[in-house]
Amino acid sequence: MNDKGECPIPDTHQKLKEATYFLGKCAEHYHVPSEFLFNLNAFIQALRNITFILQSEPNRPEAFDLWYEKKQEEMRQIDLLRRFVQARNIVVKQSSLKAKSTARSGVFRGRRFKLGMLHDVPLFAPSAWLLERLQANVGFFLDEARSQPWEQFGVERVWIVEEIGDTEVLRLCGQALNAIGVLVEEAHRLFGAGVEGAEVELDMLRTQTFLETDNDPSLIIKWGWSDAV
Numbered sequence: 001m002n003d004k005g006e007c008p009i010p011d012t013h014q015k016l017k018e019a020t021y022f023l024g025k026c027a028e029h030y031h032v033p034s035e036f037l038f039n040l041n042a043f044i045q046a047l048r049n050i051t052f053i054l055q056s057e058p059n060r061p062e063a064f065d066l067w068y069e070k071k072q073e074e075m076r077q078i079d080l081l082r083r084f085v086q087a088r089n090i091v092v093k094q095s096s097l098k099a100k101s102t103a104r105s106g107v108f109r110g111r112r113f114k115l116g117m118l119h120d121v122p123l124f125a126p127s128a129w130l131l132e133r134l135q136a137n138v139g140f141f142l143d144e145a146r147s148q149p150w151e152q153f154g155v156e157r158v159w160i161v162e163e164i165g166d167t168e169v170l171r172l173c174g175q176a177l178n179a180i181g182v183l184v185e186e187a188h189r190l191f192g193a194g195v196e197g198a199e200v201e202l203d204m205l206r207t208q209t210f211l212e213t214d215n216d217p218s219l220i221i222k223w224g225w226s227d228a229v
Contacts, residue, residue: 031127
């Protein structure tokens with residue numbers, strides 16, 4: 001807030017919150033491919049629009065143009081941010097991004113992979129469907145009562161988008177959002193407002209794993225795990 005108790009760049013701030021919202025939705029729907037990809041596209045566009053909106057904020061201080069020119073040059077040197085700009089142009093002007101997904105399916109202890117196999121998966125196959133196939137084909141690996149607490153079948157999924165990078169895409173989204181968050185934090189100060197930035201932290205272990213008890217939380221009670229350590 002500035003000395004009037006107002007945010008001096010409200011539209012930019014709102015767009016940053018919008019990008020954060022869509023990143024959260026990507027994590028929430030990580031195992032439902034169509035919804036994950038819809039929200040990923042929305043995140044990419046919202047992220048790119050933050051800098052567009054910032055340049056359109058009214059009452060810019062005299063130092064803004066020189067400051068932003070320097071920041072633009074810094075951002076051009078960050079390969080990840082350049083890739084997100086290119087990805088936004090593809091989403092808006094050309095076609096869908098080249099997404100692919102791999103998975104490890106098998107037995108998990110807690111959310112840690114214990115035994116199973118790594119494999120490619122059909123792009124739009126939900127993890128719940130993969131889990132059902134796993135239970136049908138290798139269900140004999142675990143006793144029906146699940147006598148070992150927190151040992152169950154599950155799927156650990158990884159999304160990669162070629163245009164953004166060759167590693168897990170949601171981590172890259174978080175890194176890009178945090179980089180733009182630093183820019184917005186500096187902009188607040190330039191416009192005369194005090195602000196403390198906070199990095200987005202993603203719980204990727206929880207996000208990437210889809211377990212039997214995620215698919216049906218009542219199993220925790222059924223298997224008597226509610227009090228298990």
